[in-house]
Amino acid sequence: MTLRFKQNKLPGKRSIYLLKHKSVAIGSTLIVMLAFLAIFAPYLTPYDPIEVDLYNNIQSPSWEHPFGTDNLGRDVLTRVIYATRIDILASIFIVGISMIIGISIGIVSGYYGGVIDKVLVGMMDTFLALPEIILALVLVGALGPGLFNVTLALSLLGWVKYARVSRGLALSIKEKEFIEAMKAVGVNDFYLLTRHIAPNTISPLLTLAALHLGHAILSLAALGFLGLGAQPPMPEWGAMLNEGRIFLRGGWWLSIFPGLMIMITVLAFNFIGDGLRDALDPRMKEVVIK
Amino acid sequence: MHNKINILVICLILFSSIMLGCIGEDVQESVVTSASSETTLEKQIEKTLVIGELWDIRILDPVMSGEMVKEKAMIVDTLVEADPDFKLRPGLAESWEQVSDLQWKFYLKKDVKFQDGTEFTADGVKWSIERAMDMNPPVKAVTQIKSIGVVDKHTLLFTTEKPYAAFPASLEYPSLGILSPTSITDDNGVVTKPIGTGPFKFERFDIASGTLYLLRNDNYWGIKPGLEKLVIKGIPDPASRAMSVEKGEIGFTCDVPYGDIERLKATPGLNVEVHPTARVYQMQFGNLSGTPYSDVRVRKAISYAIDREVISDRTLHGCAAPAIGPVMPMISWSNQELDGYPYDSGKAMQLLAEAGWNDTDGNGIVEKNGEEFGVTLYTYPQRPGLQPMAEAIQSMLKDVGIKVEVRVMDWSAIGEHMTDRDLKLSGTAVAMVPDPDYYLRKTYHSNGDSNIWGYSNPEMDSLLEEGLSTFHAGKRQEIYDRVQEIALDEVPIIHVAYYKVAVVMHDNVQGFVFNPIAHDYMLNPEMYIAS
Numbered sequence: 001m002t003l004r005f006k007q008n009k010l011p012g013k014r015s016i017y018l019l020k021h022k023s024v025a026i027g028s029t030l031i032v033m034l035a036f037l038a039i040f041a042p043y044l045t046p047y048d049p050i051e052v053d054l055y056n057n058i059q060s061p062s063w064e065h066p067f068g069t070d071n072l073g074r075d076v077l078t079r080v081i082y083a084t085r086i087d088i089l090a091s092i093f094i095v096g097i098s099m100i101i102g103i104s105i106g107i108v109s110g111y112y113g114g115v116i117d118k119v120l121v122g123m124m125d126t127f128l129a130l131p132e133i134i135l136a137l138v139l140v141g142a143l144g145p146g147l148f149n150v151t152l153a154l155s156l157l158g159w160v161k162y163a164r165v166s167r168g169l170a171l172s173i174k175e176k177e178f179i180e181a182m183k184a185v186g187v188n189d190f191y192l193l194t195r196h197i198a199p200n201t202i203s204p205l206l207t208l209a210a211l212h213l214g215h216a217i218l219s220l221a222a223l224g225f226l227g228l229g230a231q232p233p234m235p236e237w238g239a240m241l242n243e244g245r246i247f248l249r250g251g252w253w254l255s256i257f258p259g260l261m262i263m264i265t266v267l268a269f270n271f272i273g274d275g276l277r278d279a280l281d282p283r284m285k286e287v288v289i290k
Numbered sequence: 291m292h293n294k295i296n297i298l299v300i301c302l303i304l305f306s307s308i309m310l311g312c313i314g315e316d317v318q319e320s321v322v323t324s325a326s327s328e329t330t331l332e333k334q335i336e337k338t339l340v341i342g343e344l345w346d347i348r349i350l351d352p353v354m355s356g357e358m359v360k361e362k363a364m365i366v367d368t369l370v371e372a373d374p375d376f377k378l379r380p381g382l383a384e385s386w387e388q389v390s391d392l393q394w395k396f397y398l399k400k401d402v403k404f405q406d407g408t409e410f411t412a413d414g415v416k417w418s419i420e421r422a423m424d425m426n427p428p429v430k431a432v433t434q435i436k437s438i439g440v441v442d443k444h445t446l447l448f449t450t451e452k453p454y455a456a457f458p459a460s461l462e463y464p465s466l467g468i469l470s471p472t473s474i475t476d477d478n479g480v481v482t483k484p485i486g487t488g489p490f491k492f493e494r495f496d497i498a499s500g501t502l503y504l505l506r507n508d509n510y511w512g513i514k515p516g517l518e519k520l521v522i523k524g525i526p527d528p529a530s531r532a533m534s535v536e537k538g539e540i541g542f543t544c545d546v547p548y549g550d551i552e553r554l555k556a557t558p559g560l561n562v563e564v565h566p567t568a569r570v571y572q573m574q575f576g577n578l579s580g581t582p583y584s585d586v587r588v589r590k591a592i593s594y595a596i597d598r599e600v601i602s603d604r605t606l607h608g609c610a611a612p613a614i615g616p617v618m619p620m621i622s623w624s625n626q627e628l629d630g631y632p633y634d635s636g637k638a639m640q641l642l643a644e645a646g647w648n649d650t651d652g653n654g655i656v657e658k659n660g661e662e663f664g665v666t667l668y669t670y671p672q673r674p675g676l677q678p679m680a681e682a683i684q685s686m687l688k689d690v691g692i693k694v695e696v697r698v699m700d701w702s703a704i705g706e707h708m709t710d711r712d713l714k715l716s717g718t719a720v721a722m723v724p725d726p727d728y729y730l731r732k733t734y735h736s737n738g739d740s741n742i743w744g745y746s747n748p749e750m751d752s753l754l755e756e757g758l759s760t761f762h763a764g765k766r767q768e769i770y771d772r773v774q775e776i777a778l779d780e781v782p783i784i785h786v787a788y789y790k791v792a793v794v795m796h797d798n799v800q801g802f803v804f805n806p807i808a809h810d811y812m813l814n815p816e817m818y819i820a821s
Contacts, residue, residue, distance in 0.1 A: 051685075072605065248547075248549070
């Protein structure tokens, strides 16, 4: 016997409201533009992001190279565009993995309660007490530098926020009648957790996820700046900032453009996150209106 | 909503700071001129030179930081010194002679006093050198001293373990700066207030800011030092050094960011000099046996594939010179006949093909027995030239069909990751001791300390051993000429470029003579500040 319950979805009106929300509109426009850059990168620029031209290094912006060239003569615009691909994909990966881990731990903790809950909450508190970037540094130090290792480290560290929120949600959902009903007809725990409790935690977590995307990009760039992330010649915003650092005054274009891209992307995700919160959280909306 | 306002405020602040940064340059320029005109007012400050040092200053014991105490602070002197062409000249020792294969007699200068007024005698020298050998094992390896005998108040008799032609040169090693036994030490026996015989004496050391203050030694045995006070301040960040020298906070520094050199050259009031020094950028192979590198044609191909000119001129902005052999031409014992490996990618591909490496599947990477030629090139971030150089080499090797992945990690971590097939790019000092034996034996002898790649050639070994016990200068030069020739021909290690150091100083800093024997830079007592 299988039971299917219609899941909660955003009502149609609400999605229109979302797009009318100014910051969401700005944020999503920016994201669509960035996604366009990332997807069509090879068609947008005639250069190869890792092809060096040693004789034309440190050229200031011109028609040929609108963002100038770096110390190895690579086109900065091309590298910035290709870096969009790497940074955004990596941050989506980080957020995805963090959400999966966070939701799993959170709902198990909330649903079962008791000793399991105590142990898991203790773990969450421990993780929250330690700064994420320091833990990431330690993990990457152990794994060795590289984009994959950095992404892995940040994925393994980002789950706590999701776990805390989804635990709270699971605590309230498990008291609902439809869960009681399913328990009464003998649906097993795994089915309940994966098909009913987990999906119900996702939409409140979207706000968190949008903000986390921006945060993940900042962490990626920070680790890249320290030389732990993407290894040369891979274009990555943080690593590009670092490469530009010693040319900061003689070749400002090396660091300004990747820096601007980081700022725009993080802002876009934060705008969306804020908008989502306003739209999805009725209490928050009241506070704002007041 | 609050969040959005915050973000807006942050954006505004960021934007305005960028704008301020742009305007800032002009403002700073005017500050420089006013600051320097102010300083000329005071006579006291006029004769003070502030040095922007590359490393944090921590230890003032010459045994552990000889470069600092001897070459930069000039507190101590060594028995033997060297000229800019690396020929030896007398230091605290007036002269020396070889008594037998194992024994050397050193005659000390007679009218020398330590900075605290105590007399400079053979006993003090013996104490100082024995202390250095006890505290720092490499000193013993470099000097090979077995025993030190005091013949009279101003004569010493050194006995070496083995016949060692490089012995007089080894006494130039900066850790062997002669300290007075009256120098003040801490509980562990580490000197905290060094007293030597040099042109400048210790005044005080501010450990919090890592600043060392020195005063002129009026009883110096050489010329009268041109500066009254010398202040050495550790500024490890190259960009901060460049800014400090521009602002006038320091009057002398070196190794500024490559990107700043052209701009500093054009800045009025600053004098930029770029000098070759005894340090080489080298690329080593993981292992010479059981890897593609066991074939000398592959090693030659890699050497031909590297365009050393463009790396030196463009990638490192002139702060390097294309390398020929293991020894830079300015050094007196270099073999001037060598041609090196001029850039020739066609020849490189031909040599690879002869060695059996061909691109059979047309993907641009050469294969042999179905295996692609893919390697990882390791380097470390501390020397700013290394990463761009590694990336340039990566693209040059790709042109001849070798796929290279670059990995930058801490020096100490490279060993854990690097395999026999990999490459490592590093910067290495060639003349810690001004003698050919120092670098050539450790690099090319089958038991050499650096030779972890397993290079072994009986002819090379016997030449290097012969060089140790050959005391005739001309014959010795022939031996090392041959060593350099074989080294270049068999390419057990690739020399990419010779290091150049960019010195930036104010126009009024005069009398500075660059001595490439230094590990970073070396100050000289002739320096003074012109008014």
